[in-house]
Amino acid sequence: MGNYAHVFQGTAFTSKTFEEVGILKDYLFCINEKGMIVKTVSPEEEQYVTLLREYEGKDNFHRLLDGEYILPGFIDLHVHAPQWAQAGTALDLPLYDWLNTYTFPIESKFSDINFAQSVYEDLVQTLLANGTTTALYFASIHKESSLLLAQICARLGQRGLVGKVVMDNPDQCPEYYRDESTEIALKETEEFIIAVQELNEQTKQGVYPVVTPRFIPSCTDEALKGLGVLAAKYNTHIQSHCSESDWQHGYAIERFHKHDAFALNDFGLLQEKAVMAHCNFLADKDAKLFASTGTAVAHCPISNVFFSNGVLPARHLHDLGIEIGLGTDISGGFSPSLFDNVRQAVIAARMLEEGVDTTISADKRGVSSSRITTSEAFYFATAGGGEALSLPVGRIEENYAWDVQIINTTLPSAKLPIFNNDLEDIFQKIMYLARPENIQQVWVQGEKVHER
Numbered sequence: 001m002g003n004y005a006h007v008f009q010g011t012a013f014t015s016k017t018f019e020e021v022g023i024l025k026d027y028l029f030c031i032n033e034k035g036m037i038v039k040t041v042s043p044e045e046e047q048y049v050t051l052l053r054e055y056e057g058k059d060n061f062h063r064l065l066d067g068e069y070i071l072p073g074f075i076d077l078h079v080h081a082p083q084w085a086q087a088g089t090a091l092d093l094p095l096y097d098w099l100n101t102y103t104f105p106i107e108s109k110f111s112d113i114n115f116a117q118s119v120y121e122d123l124v125q126t127l128l129a130n131g132t133t134t135a136l137y138f139a140s141i142h143k144e145s146s147l148l149l150a151q152i153c154a155r156l157g158q159r160g161l162v163g164k165v166v167m168d169n170p171d172q173c174p175e176y177y178r179d180e181s182t183e184i185a186l187k188e189t190e191e192f193i194i195a196v197q198e199l200n201e202q203t204k205q206g207v208y209p210v211v212t213p214r215f216i217p218s219c220t221d222e223a224l225k226g227l228g229v230l231a232a233k234y235n236t237h238i239q240s241h242c243s244e245s246d247w248q249h250g251y252a253i254e255r256f257h258k259h260d261a262f263a264l265n266d267f268g269l270l271q272e273k274a275v276m277a278h279c280n281f282l283a284d285k286d287a288k289l290f291a292s293t294g295t296a297v298a299h300c301p302i303s304n305v306f307f308s309n310g311v312l313p314a315r316h317l318h319d320l321g322i323e324i325g326l327g328t329d330i331s332g333g334f335s336p337s338l339f340d341n342v343r344q345a346v347i348a349a350r351m352l353e354e355g356v357d358t359t360i361s362a363d364k365r366g367v368s369s370s371r372i373t374t375s376e377a378f379y380f381a382t383a384g385g386g387e388a389l390s391l392p393v394g395r396i397e398e399n400y401a402w403d404v405q406i407i408n409t410t411l412p413s414a415k416l417p418i419f420n421n422d423l424e425d426i427f428q429k430i431m432y433l434a435r436p437e438n439i440q441q442v443w444v445q446g447e448k449v450h451e452r
C-alpha cells in the first residue's frame, strides 16, 4: 500500500483557517520521496490499520512518544543575516541613527567571506534549532557572501530565500557601504539571481533568489526601476521595507509626494511574490493596493518596539485582505525565535486594543477590535508565511512539504505544566511556554535537519 519514504504517527496542530487550529489526533502522515505529504489518515479511516501493519517496525516508521506533538515548521519572513553578529545589542537608537551607527558598519564586514561563513553558518543552524524551516533573508551588498548564504541554506537543509541587498543612493548610503554604481548593482543582482537559480536545481528543499532594494531611501530611481524589471524577467520574489517608522514613511512622501506603497508599485515592486517588512504606517488605500497586487506584510512585532514608533494594526490589515506572516527582523528584533514573536504579536495587539496611557479614559485609550488570538498569531508564523511566499509550506496537509518541528513537552529540563489531556490547552501551552530545548527534531522537505 503506497511506497512512502516516511510514515509518521502522532498528533499534529495546523491552521485550518485564520481563526481555527485543526487538531489531527493520532494521525498517520505519509511522505513521498520528494518530501511532500501525500496522505494524512485519521484513525477512523479503514486504511489506517492496513498502513500501520505495513509500516510499523520499519526504519522509516516514526511513532511519536507520549508528550510529543507535531507543528508546522515556522516561516520567518524577515531576517537580516549579517545582523546576527550584533543580535541582542545596539537597540538604543532610532532607525536612521541605528542604521548609520551600528548596522551599516557591521554589514560592511561581509566583504570578508570568512567572517560571512562563520556568522551565516551559526545563524542558519540557530534558526533551524528554533523551528524555522523557511527563511526570507536580506544578506548584504556583497554578491559573493550573499551567494554563500544561499549555499549554506542549501547544505544545511533550510529552505532559504536570499537577497543581495541593493543600496546605490549616495545621499543616504555611506561610501564604505554602497554599491559601486547603479549599473554594477543591477549587473551583480542579475548574476546573483542566475547563480541561485542554478543552485536551486540541485537543492531538494529549494533556495530562491530575491530582488532586494533595501528600502526606498537607500536606492536611486534607476535602481528601483531596474530591480522591478529584473524581478519580472526572472520571476523572482521581491522584498524591501515599507513605511516602517515616522522617518521612513515621511521620507517617501517628501521624495515622491506619495506613500511608500504607491512609490514601490510604480517601480513594479509590488506583486504576488513580494513581501514588505513592517508596514506600520500603511493607510487603508495602501493596504488595498497591497491586497490587490498580492503583496504580503512581514510583521516583526519585537523589532517594532524599538524602531517602528507604533504597533502594527495586524487584525485591521488582515481584515482588508492582506496576507501577513511573521519576521524576527534579526537584529532589529533580538530573538531568533518565532515562538517569541508569536507571543509578542499577541501582546502588542492586546496593548493596541487596550491603549497604554492610563491618564486617558478607558473608552478612548486604545484602538478597538485590534486583538489577535494565539491561533491567529500561529497562523501568521506558519500558513500565512507560506501564502506570503506562494510556496506549499506552513500547513500539515496533503500536497504541502513535510516541514515540521516535533515538540517534546516532557523534557526534565523544560517540562511544560500539562496536567490534563485537553489538546486545545496543550496547543496554547506550547505556544506560550515552549523553549528551544523542547524542539526535539526539525524536518524540511522530508529530511531531518536538526535533532536535540
Ligand SMILES: Nc1nc2[nH]cnc2c(=O)[nH]1
Pocket (backbone or CB within 6 Å): 080, 095, 099, 103, 214, 215, 241, 244, 303, 307, 329, 332
Ligand atoms: N528594522 C530595519 N529597518 C530597516 N530599514 C532599512 N534597513 C533596515 C534594517 O536593517 N532593519
